[in-house]
Amino acid sequence: MRIGVLETGAPPGDLQPRFGRYDAMFQRLLGREGDRWVTYDIRRGQLPTAADDCAAWLVTGSAAGVYDDEPWIGQAEAFLRQAKGKAALIGVCFGHQLMAQAFGGTVVKSDKGWGIGVHAYAVASRREWMDDAATIASPASHQDQVVALPPGATVLAASAFTPFGMLAYDDPRAISIQLHPEFEPAYATALIEARRGVRYGEALADAALASLAGVDERPRLGRWLRAFLDTPATSR
Numbered sequence: 001m002r003i004g005v006l007e008t009g010a011p012p013g014d015l016q017p018r019f020g021r022y023d024a025m026f027q028r029l030l031g032r033e034g035d036r037w038v039t040y041d042i043r044r045g046q047l048p049t050a051a052d053d054c055a056a057w058l059v060t061g062s063a064a065g066v067y068d069d070e071p072w073i074g075q076a077e078a079f080l081r082q083a084k085g086k087a088a089l090i091g092v093c094f095g096h097q098l099m100a101q102a103f104g105g106t107v108v109k110s111d112k113g114w115g116i117g118v119h120a121y122a123v124a125s126r127r128e129w130m131d132d133a134a135t136i137a138s139p140a141s142h143q144d145q146v147v148a149l150p151p152g153a154t155v156l157a158a159s160a161f162t163p164f165g166m167l168a169y170d171d172p173r174a175i176s177i178q179l180h181p182e183f184e185p186a187y188a189t190a191l192i193e194a195r196r197g198v199r200y201g202e203a204l205a206d207a208a209l210a211s212l213a214g215v216d217e218r219p220r221l222g223r224w225l226r227a228f229l230d231t232p233a234t235s236r
Contacts, residue, residue, distance in 0.1 A: 001034075001036070001055050001056065001229065001230075002053075003030075003035060003055065003057075003229075004048060004053065004054035004087075005022070005023040005026060005040065005057075005058050006059045006095070007021070007022055007023055007039055007041050007060050008042060008060050008094050008095065009022070009060060009062030009064065009094060010022065011187070012191070015190055015194065019186070022060040022061065023037065029182045029225075030229070042075065045072065045075075047075060047076070051079065051086040051087060052083075052086045055087055055088065056089070057089050057090070058092070059099065060094065061141070061180060062093075064094065065109065066098050066101045066144070067101075067109075080098065080102040084174055085171050085173070088228070089173060091176030092177055092180060093177075093179070096178050097145075097146055099169070099176045100153070100176065103151075103153070103174075105150035105153065107144055107146050108144065108145065110145040112145070113200075113204075114142070114199065115142050115143070115162065116139075116140060116205070117139065117140065117192070117208025118137050118140070118208075118211040119137065119138070119139075119179060121157035121158055121165045121166060122159065123156065123157050124158055125154050125155060125156050126156075127156065127168060129227035130224050130227075131224070136217065138183070139179065139212065140162075140179050141183070141188070141191060142178060145164070146164040146167070147164070149164060149167070150167075153168065154167065162178050165177065166179075173233055179221070181221035181222055181225070184218070185212050189209060192205050192209055
């Protein structure tokens with residue numbers, strides 16, 4: 001399968017030698033022999049030439065806000081609207097917010113503050129590429145949230161902190177999630193430490209780090225996303 005990564009951000013520079021960029025993290029989570037991965041740094045204008053250049057498009061996380069006045073954000077939204085119905089779409093964190101905004105939803109900087117560490121979502125609606133788990137849990141790292149659903153969107157999983165945590169859209173080949181299943185525990189830990197006392201306080205950082213010491217459930221989410229990509233378009 002040819003998978004295009006729309007890279008909307010990058011890990012802090014001092015963490016990249018240890019953990020790689022976001023495209024590498026997703027390849028470790030989802031990749032298999034035979035897949036072909038192509039990365040586009042859309043912040044620098046590297047947009048694909050056609051929506052059907054890849055069988056699937058994956059939109060990464062970013063330090064930007066989807067409401068920022070940056071030309072590349074509007075260009076990325078336009079591409080997603082063009083790609084909808086022509087390829088499978090997965091959005092993660094910023095990508096989740098960008099897809100929601102592109103398809104008619106609303107995203108804001110939440111007054112709930114930062115969500116970091118492992119967050120658990122209760123499954124609210126099930127698709128055939130999901131297993132029978134009642135909850136999913138994975139690292140989170142966000143301040144912005146989707147606060148109004150796009151027309152035709154369905155909530156697949158959510159929490160009290162993030163009511164619109166995982167969405168399916170009116171095109172069955174489009175899903176998005178606020179969590180970061182690509183964040184391995186070591187990277188999530190390093191990111192929290194890098195932002196401790198800068199973006200959030202000591203107590204929140206300590207609680208987030210403690211949550212990362214539990215069972216790593218990212219593989220389940222990875223299996224869901226891989227199964228979504230592998231499901232025939234007519235039955236997603």
